[in-house]
Amino acid sequence: MRGLPGHARCGRKWGWRRWETDKAAMPVQLLKVIKGKSEIPLPSHLQKEDLKQLQEGLDHTNKYFQGIVVLSYPLTKLGDGTDFFKVVLQDLDKWCSRSNSINVLIYGKMAEDCAKVICHGDTFVVAGFKLAKSPTAREDGRHGCHLEVSEEAGSAIYIYTAPKTTAASETASVSVAPKYVYTPLNHLKDGTIVNLYGVVKFFKPPYVSKGTDYCSVVTLVDPSNVKLTCTLFNGNLDALPKIYKVGDIVRFHRIKIREYNGQMQGITSAGFASLTFDGTVGAPVVPRTSSKVYTFMDEEQKTIEDLRVWAATNLSISGPAAKLSGVQPMLYFDLTCQLVGKAKVDGSSFLLKVWDGTKCPYPTWKVPVEARDLEGEKVLLHQLRNLTVDILVYDNHVQLAKSLKIGSFLRIYSIHTKQASAENEDFSHIEFHLHGGTCYGRGIGVLPESNPDVKELKTFLESVDLADSQNMESMSSMELDGTFNNVTDLESHLKRCQQLSVTVLTDHQDLSNTELKTILNSTAPQQYRIRAKLRTYKPQKLYQSIKLHCSKCNSLQEVPNGGDFDLILQGAAVTAPNPDLHNTSWYNSVMWTTQDQKQRKIAIHFVKHDEMLQQPEDTLLLVEGATLKEIWKLTKRFKCVIPVRSTEDHLELLDLSAPFLLQGNIKYYGCKQCSTPKPIRGLSSIAAEQRPSWEPSEIAQVLGIEQLQYVFVMRFTLVDGTGALNAYIFDYEKFFQIPASEILTNNFLQEKMQMTMNTLCPPGRKLDDLPWLECFIKSYNVRDAMKHRVYYQIFDTTVAEDVV
């Protein structure tokens, strides 16, 4: 990002001539428009361009672009102090889709001037702009390029302000597009047909009604705090809103309002259409709809974003969804899962076999069915037998259940877990029922593969190692929560957390709290103390929060899995150890050949100290030709293991996708980009030290490796009643008081972290019941190319002592 110098203050004048003679001093022209004519025409040498003509590589000198201001962002300062202002212009001549708009990025004095005067609906003319690829085009769906404007670049801006007291039709230079009017829920009148927005407070997924249509019941709420229950019918399942969870946001067009039992009620009328959006703050604003043609503008995007923040702050929407590992007997829950098998049972019930990759902590019932009635892949059904659960669905749900495709992703709403009344409690098991009826939204919904929850589930299911029974054990969260012996313990623990903060500041205690709303409306960088609740966090699979960080190039990467390491070792084992490199002044070597068919050669070089071999627990080994399993065994006995391979004249490290060092359970990796591997003999200098400690950092240094650090990277969505913001945790150890380097190989630490997160954000709880967190956060600007965003990071904060 280039830096722009500060600009001399200039008085605001409205004259055209002044612009011609002294355009650098007067970049922003504010003009009035009355009845379609501007007081002053634009310079004659300027020619109008439309959106289509705004392409890279074309000459835009003496061209201007004109659009309507449909969105503007708060004035902010870039890192170097330059003012920055972004507006979105819409080309009204191209009124059809959402790509009729373009981002304009304004820098320096012009940014400040524009921010002061600009209003929604103004006509905005820009000349002398620079055109560049828009890095946000994929996200915001706007024009592939954006316009960059600054005084320095000799740009000029003309703003035609529509008279605010005059009816829109009178500002005739602006052709006013057909616009939908949306009625707040507290202004609905009996017998009208309206358009409206709402946050889903309750819904019944579409089910087969007793008439001819599918039916879906949806209760909405909006910032007027009025509720509206809508009963929607359609013979086509696809035409009903695609609502997947409470908190989704819908836009209904042409819904009929009627009074029923003294309350307003919505019901489908002819031409009813709906869009549904994910209600998560910060998620992409992509409508779910079956209609091919719909209007969706930036203004509407803003409405969705505002509703999300309102809902996050004001509605009690429960947190992370339940998993099979977290089920309790005698309750109702929603399950996101994959269908593995199905079978008819009798006339009024039907069996679904599903899994979500986690293991139910209780013995579960198996519904007896005839083998020939069971649909699904036999091999898979057998492989997953310990992870699938049987759900018996009844009555009205049978028809829909029969039609489900094996392999599809489902959300089953309001499953009942029933403790079977076995005579001997030791053999009691848990049953899963989807009872008849649609009370409490009971039903089955099919989720598309594009659904973010499905994507996450798929990734997780792929990571489940079916052969590894230990893995399955560790997936039972019942064991993770083992410290809470019963529900009462957990309750009292949570109660304590609701009163005190579950996190504490390690510094800045003298500061007072700032509301999230204030922070969101402020420029970065700044630091704040906050008190907020953790509504949700990412990733939900905690093992995904561990990354490798290079402090030199600041890159983050995934921790390689054991499979990659194994492949690299196999590749290295193809080259036999070079005997010329054995037994030097600083190591002793042994080599042998495996007895199997492969006749693999393994060499181990024991690094000496003072000409002497050390105790195994103090010894560093260089290993050639070993398998993953063999290396693993060696790390159990020796202090350090470095996998190497022979060249003609020296030993060298393997590919840096493999760890350059293994110590105990920990694998140490180097940054591929920043490391310049040096010969292995550099280690002899450490071996010669009086008491070699074999510190990973020291080893990395002599081997020319820029060591990657294990780090927790998480996104916390925090709310405090005034707003919602996403803050990042970037932490080696301090926040969780768990070293990020050790957690992947330590079950105890994993359990501890899971328990900490369960305390900070208890699954399935409503907003009111979430505990408070005290945090210190800093805001900072991130800019790449022309994109500028403010991010927040939690620091100088740690989990309270009695929580961990």
Place this chain on the structure above:
DNA sequence: TTAGGATTTG
């Protein structure tokens, strides 16, 4: 037409 939120009782 259907359902009109407010858990089955298998």
